Structures are given as C-alpha cells and as structure tokens.
Amino acid sequence: MKKKFVWVACLVALAGCGDNSKETSIQGDIKGLGNDTIYLYGADGNYERIDTIIAKEGKFDHTVQIDTTTSAILLFNHTTQVPVFLNKKENIKIQGSTDALEFLTFEGGAANEEYSAFQQTLKGLGKPSEKVWQEKAEEFIRSHHTSPVSIYLLNTYFVQQTNPDYTKIDTLIELMSGTLQDNPVIEQIKESLSKAKNVAVGRTAPYFSLPNAKKEMITRTGEFKDKFLLIHFWASWNEQSTEANAKLRKINRAYKKNKDFGMLGISFDVNRKAWKEAIKQDTLTWQQVCDFNGILSDIANQYAIQSIPTNVLIKPNGQIAAWNVSDEDIKRIVAKKDAN
Template identity: 25%
Template sequence: MKDPSVAPNVLISGVLNNGPNATLVLEANTDRGTIMISKTTTDEAGNFTLKGAIEAMGLYQLRVDGNVPEGQEAKIIPLTLVPEDELKLTLDFDDFNRSVVYKGTEWAEPLNGYMDKMKDFIDWQMSIENPQQYSEDQIVKMVNKEKAPMDRYIIEEIRKDPDNPAHILLMTNLMPMMGFDHYDTKNIEVLKILHAAYEESYPNHPMTANIGSQVAQLEKGLKDYKDFKENNIAPEIAKKNPSGEVMKLSSLRGKYVLIDFWASWCGPCRVENPNVVRLYKKYGGEDFEIFSVSLDKDGDKWKQAIKDDNLMWDYHVSDLQGWNTDVTKSYQFSGIPHTVLIDPEGKIIAEKLRGPSLEKKLQELFEK
C-alpha cells in the first residue's frame, strides 16, 4: 500500500440505491489481513465519490460499514483495481452483493459477466429444497452441471484476454474445490495461459508469483491424486517434527510404514494409541516404522500428547493446520483415527487398520 500522504490514484463514484447516508469503505486484501484505503458516506440520494491510493493492481473490496445483523451476510463486493482507474458503480443497498454493475475500467465487463453467472449459480443453490435427500455424489454432479455455464464463461474470457485484472478473481472457480474426482484437468492449461500472460504484463507482481505457485501445487496435487487412485502410491508427506525439522515419508522407503493420522484432541485416537505402542514395541525396527501425522493446531498440546501416550517412534509431523492440512485431500479421508499401511516401495496395501485388524495384518507380514 502507498503512504497515506501520497496523492490518490483511483477514483470510484456511483450511486447506492436505497442507501442514503451509508458509509462505504475501500479495503485491500493482503497477506497481513484487510487494510482500509479510504472511506466515504453517500448523500441523501445514495450518490458517492471515493478516492484512494493503491500501490499496484490487485484484489480489493468495497464494503458497507456497520454491524452485520445475525444471520445476514456482510455487504461486500470485489474490485480488481489498477492504478489510475476511474470506476463507476451502480448498486442497491438491499441486494448489495449481487446488484453491482461495474463501468469505466478494462476489467469491468468481464467482472459484470462473471457476477451475472455467479448470481444464477447462487440462485440455483438457494432453490434446492431438502438437500439431505441427495447423496454426496448426486450433489457433486448437480453442482458441476449448474456451475458449468460460469466455468465456460471464465475459460472463454481468460483465453480471449488472458492478462485482464478481472481474472485474479475469476480464476478461483477453476480450482478443484471438491477434489480431483470430478475436476476437469483442462482447467490447469487455462490457468497456465493466465500465468504466462501475467508474467509478461506483471512480471514482478506478487500475484503473478502466487498464480504460478498455485498452478505448481495443482499439478503436484493432480499427480498425487493419480498416484493414489490409479497407481496406489502413497503421496509424499513432508512436514516439520516437534523440533522444527522437516521429515519426509519417502525417507522410509525400504520399510513397511504405518501412516497414522491422529490428533491430541481426538478421543478415539488416544484410546487407540496404547494398542499402536504395543504393536510398535513388538514389530518396530529394521522392517517396520510408524509415521504419525497430527491434525493438531496447538503445538504444545500435540507435543504433550506424544509424551503422555509414550509414542516412542521418531517420526511425528504436523503443519498445525488442523483439518486445513493438505494431507486430508491427498489421502482422501474425513475422519480420524485414519491409518494407511504402505509397503517398502511406497505402495498402499491397506487402509483404516486399527485394533485387531491392525495386529492381524502385521502378523501376516512379520510372522510368516
């Protein structure tokens, strides 16, 4: 962000219908959180003018200031502002988030089209009665069908004008929000087109680097998914241990490894731990190892649980992201305790082993 003393380089004006004397706040979304750039108040007719100073092209938002009543969403619209933009907006206070019409910038029309398609998709979501009647697979298929017009629009816009600032918002819809099972992998190629265009037009911009990083993560995620689903290979896990050192699952190639997903707050996990300890004492060593992956958020509680439960093996890792950790996607599980047993080549030979089933499998492997 620019220093507050720097002259404004963006101008936003317009009308907020049904919104007299409303306070509007222009904000930047940054890695340090939301930062206010400028603030204004509409007149009796809802007219407003707002000036602000921004450092570079990026994702911003215009928000109606004030407390949000319980059960209602905050009144916010996205803006992909560029220095020297003179943006004109038409909005309605009562339907702020979906009534916006953008004018006056290179990104206005693509964003208008996107917001129209998004509104149709949201209207469909709100029209569903009793969603519990559908299976998860049915819901996914329905979502993909209704979302398809929006996705097609985004792909066409990116191919037509790949470096348009609007695409930093549009591109989020091309990510695998529901995993790779129903994901169109052609979207990755479209995102590569976008990234290449941004590299040319915005070579040193953090957003360009961020898009490149997201594409790289997508490709890795897709490879892990294919290895997991098609080749039965356990995806790599590389995370820090309690001492802050990175430990890799692949470092244990040559051994049978039980990958144990758990957390200090997970009651069933803690109940199972004595059984796992007992089996490690019996089979652990040259041919068998345990690689524990915690879904904790509190590092101190994680370390204390390792000590309290006498989890004596060396391989304990966590990114302390709880359920937001990437391993839940790469290993496709939604509950813990969850275990995956892999052979010395890294191939998965069993899942969800615990109690007697875990002991029986280890007996088969090591008491031949």
C-alpha cells in the first residue's frame, strides 16, 4: 500500500503536569519491540502534542493528560501507524507482536476495543484486497454511528484512496451522529474532498509554475503546450517512488520521440541535495521540478495529493484525462487522440 500523507497539524509541546483526574494510562507488552521509542501524536486536533514513549524489553507504561475523547496515533519503527482512542481516566492495555502490529489487541475504552475487534475479524482473511477492506470498513461504519473508530476507517479506507468515491464518502458521513460530524477530522475530510472534486477527471488541470534544477520556471502551458502531459508526484524520501520511477523510465523510453507527449516530475522534497541525488540515482532524464516546501507545497494542495507516488495525465486541451495511469492507459488515451 502506498505511504499516505498524514494530513494532521501536530504541534510539539512539553507534557506538563496536570489534574490527575484527567490522566489516561497506556500500557503495552509487545513481543519483538525490545528497547525502542514509540511516538504518540494527535490525529483529530484535540490532542496537539507529540509524546515519546520509551519501551524496555517490549514493555511500556505512559500517562497522558486528556480533557475529552480524542483520536491519536502510535508510530512504531518510524513507519507503522496504529490508532489509539483516548479518554480521561481510562487505562488502556496493548498486547501483540511486532510481526503483526496491525493486529494488536486493546483493552480499555470502548473505541479501542471496537477497533481491536474490527482488526481481528480481518486477521483470518489472510491478505484481503482493498475492496474487501472497504466492505468491512463500511459494515462497521453503518453499525457504529457514534464511534470515533468510524472516522478513522472512513479516512483510511475511503478518503485516502487513489480515486475516492465521493458519493460513498458523503453517504457514510451522513450516517454519523452529530457529535462525530463536528469532529475536526470530518471537517478536514470535507475540505479535502471539495479540493479533490476540483481535479477530477474532465476538470481543467490547475496552473503551476515551478523551478527545475537550473532554477528555470516550468509551466504546463510552456514547453508542454498542446501535448499530453504525464505529471508524476514523488519524493526522494518515499521508498515507493523508486519503484514508480523505474516504471516511468520505460514510459519515457517509449514516448520520448513522440512530439505530442511530455513528462514532468514534481517532487515534495525539502532537501535540494537529496532531490538531485535521487534524480541521478533513478536516472530521471525527463523534466524535474521542486519548490522544496515538501507536502506543504501549493501544488500538493492544488492537485489534492493524498499519497505518493501519484501521477496524473493531462490532455493537450488542459483537461485531466486520468489519475494513476499505467503504460497501457497511456497507449489507449493517446491512441484515441491519434484516431480522431
């Protein structure tokens, strides 16, 4: 699965002393974890802090000050994100193994136990397809109108997808209770979907002007005017981008002599040196641009990028032809123009 952007503003602050009546404890016993650091950060705007949890021989015991029900994320090994739902005066116990962090078991707090039960229903399915994950998530949402777990599942399995089903998402949001609909994450989802609809297939691609390695400003209406343009969104820090770049090299070899087709890489790097090294290492000979603002780049917002690597094919008239196209998709779409 692609690495997703976490569309959450996490503010780093000191964990100060507070009222003991608001304390929530998180205890864990996870085989294979050893002596490691786990990061805890907010996922819904109600917990704007990053805490570090120190594990010793796979066990940890951490206390946080909580005023109201909130969703958070436990980050293991700097890569695996596991949701945890916090409420004041709860004692949460987590067990499992690093071999299957997605199937940790939780005790303490209704939402945690609901999520744990949901994950266990999937455990026996082996490696379910994305469609199966969505079906199971929809079943849960439809039967849990007041659970914060429903928001997490909606965001994970429906919103952060390559081609979100806007109608389905709107329907599932409408099923949720008023309390859930007031959640900051739902507001973020609605805003994100509004932006995504602006770059749906058939809509005009947003204008951009971004610098290449020579600091020349590159635009769609410049050297790519009246051409099909395949834009690839990537970053040197994203592992999946290397694999995607290998596939793009094949596409470039097949179309580099086609005067009606162009390619452009737009990176979400923040480090110029790392960006240049990745371009050289991955042999990216087509045009590359980057403004070094990372995922906060205006282009990420304009094109409603939810994950990378991602690509979009734009027609010569500026309309969006398709998202996340394969070489077969390109052949079909370009051939259709040639046939007209």
